[in-house]
Amino acid sequence: GRAEPNLAELLDLVALGTVADVVRLDRNNRILVAQGLARIRAGRARPGLQALLQAAGRVPGHVGSSDLGFVLGPRLNAAGRLEDMTVGIECLLSATPEAAQLLAGQLDALNRERRDIEAQMRDEALELAAGHGGVGICLFDGGWHEGVVGLVASRVKDRMHRPVFAFARANEDGVLKGSGRSIRGLHLRDALAAVDAHHPGLIVRFGGHAMAAGLTLPEANLDRFAAAFDAECRGRLDAEALEQVLETDGELDAAELHLDTARLLEQGGPWGQGFPEPRFEGHFRVLETRALGADGRHIKYRLGLPGGGAVEAMDFNGVERLVPAGCAVRLVYCIGVNRFRGLEGLEMRIEYLCEDR
Numbered sequence: 001g002r003a004e005p006n007l008a009e010l011l012d013l014v015a016l017g018t019v020a021d022v023v024r025l026d027r028n029n030r031i032l033v034a035q036g037l038a039r040i041r042a043g044r045a046r047p048g049l050q051a052l053l054q055a056a057g058r059v060p061g062h063v064g065s066s067d068l069g070f071v072l073g074p075r076l077n078a079a080g081r082l083e084d085m086t087v088g089i090e091c092l093l094s095a096t097p098e099a100a101q102l103l104a105g106q107l108d109a110l111n112r113e114r115r116d117i118e119a120q121m122r123d124e125a126l127e128l129a130a131g132h133g134g135v136g137i138c139l140f141d142g143g144w145h146e147g148v149v150g151l152v153a154s155r156v157k158d159r160m161h162r163p164v165f166a167f168a169r170a171n172e173d174g175v176l177k178g179s180g181r182s183i184r185g186l187h188l189r190d191a192l193a194a195v196d197a198h199h200p201g202l203i204v205r206f207g208g209h210a211m212a213a214g215l216t217l218p219e220a221n222l223d224r225f226a227a228a229f230d231a232e233c234r235g236r237l238d239a240e241a242l243e244q245v246l247e248t249d250g251e252l253d254a255a256e257l258h259l260d261t262a263r264l265l266e267q268g269g270p271w272g273q274g275f276p277e278p279r280f281e282g283h284f285r286v287l288e289t290r291a292l293g294a295d296g297r298h299i300k301y302r303l304g305l306p307g308g309g310a311v312e313a314m315d316f317n318g319v320e321r322l323v324p325a326g327c328a329v330r331l332v333y334c335i336g337v338n339r340f341r342g343l344e345g346l347e348m349r350i351e352y353l354c355e356d357r
Contacts, residue, residue: 008035012036012039012044012046012049013092015032015035016072018033018272019033019065019068019069020076022069023272024273025272025273025274030270033272037063037065040063041062043061046094046100047097047100048092048093050100051091051097051101051104052075052091052104052107053072055101055104055107056071056108064269064270065270065271065272066271074111074114075088075104076091078110078111078114079110081114081145082113082114082147087106088107091104117148118151119297121148121152124141125152125153125155126159129159129160134162134226134230134233135162135230135234136162136163136226136230136231137160137162137163137230138229139164140167140176140222142169144167144168144169145168146169146177148168149178150180150212152166153179153180155317161243163180163181163182164181165180165215167222175204176218177214177215178215178217180208180213180214181211181212182210184241185237185238186233186236186241187210188210188211188213189206189208189209191233191236192206193206194232195232199224199225199228202224203215203216204216246279246351246352248279248332250280251282252280253307254305255307257282257305257335257346262336262346265277266337279332279333279351280335281332281333282306282330283306283330283331284304284331285304285326285328285329286302286303286304286324286327286329287302287304287325288301288325289301292314297316297317298315298316298317298319299315299318299322300315301323311347313331313350314348314349314350316350321353321354323353328355328357330355331352332352333348334348334349335348336348
């Protein structure tokens with residue numbers, strides 16, 4: 001005799017979970033995410049989500065799928081990575097804005113701490129990986145935080161285009177916890193299963209899927225596992241698979257590289273796994289560069305357009321590939337709408353950059 005629940009009220013959580021957990025955006029999932037985003041933009045999200053957006057400085061009326069994956073998701077995950085996921089759950093379940101704002105503030109602080117830890121670990125991991133000649137890369141440092149090794153593995157994988165495991169000491173004595181990320185062509189969980197079959201007792205336990213997996217093993221077994229994992233990767237990945245390929249939608253001409261195009265693309269979303277955001281390539285001249293962020297890792301460029309005029313472009317964590325003013329560059333980029341103090345402008349987000357010689 002009870003009334004049926006209004007499941008539409010849960011669509012904001014459905015959208016968040018779908019995008020943040022990198023679920024494939026097939027037709028049904030795109031509909032669900034689009035409807036969840038519509039509720040958030042209309043101010044009908046639950047208090048916890050609204051409080052997290054406020055803590056991150058995001059305007060609910062213009063929230064997109066990237067905000068779910070790169071703004072809300074990391075703040076919720078930071079609690080589980082560093083302390084206790086209960087804080088994130090309580091924030092999502094908060095019934096009042098006041099309770100939600102308190103918890104969102106805690107999550108935002110944890111996320112800032114997570115970013116600092118990750119930045120230090122990422123730099124250390126890239127330094128370790130720089131001299132690595134293998135196909136399957138295993139990295140370990142006794143001071144690393146076990147809740148952040150997956151993020152570090154992802155950063156190194158993106159930089160080197162190799163399957164990567166990063167390890168940290170677990171709470172148990174003598175045990176390492178590893179988190180891995182893979183590239184196209186290597187099913188990471190199957191590779192671990194093969195290592196386990198060929199070397200019984202080497203791994204304590206493992207699990208995962210094609211692109212991400214985790215395992216535990218005795219610290220004394222790390223070198224043997226690293227050699228076995230590298231051998232497995234060499235057997236499964238050929239030279240073509242190890243060559244990173246960026247697919248683009250071609251070049252935009254001067255008339256298309258415009259705010260109106262960005263608005264149209266924004267309406268075409270939501271974008272995500274299996275339904276990627278359009279990205280383009282082109283040749284530009286660097287007019288100005290400016291380092292942003294507390295550690296100066298993000299680079300903001302002012303780029304001259306081929307037909308005249310200029311556009312601003314962000315290269316997040318792009319300090320290692322910084323190109324000075326006056327140089328010509330070749331880019332792969334996405335475009336979007338930059339909204340600030342009631343004004344709208346075209347912005348570019350750089351995904352690949354090299355000097356154009």
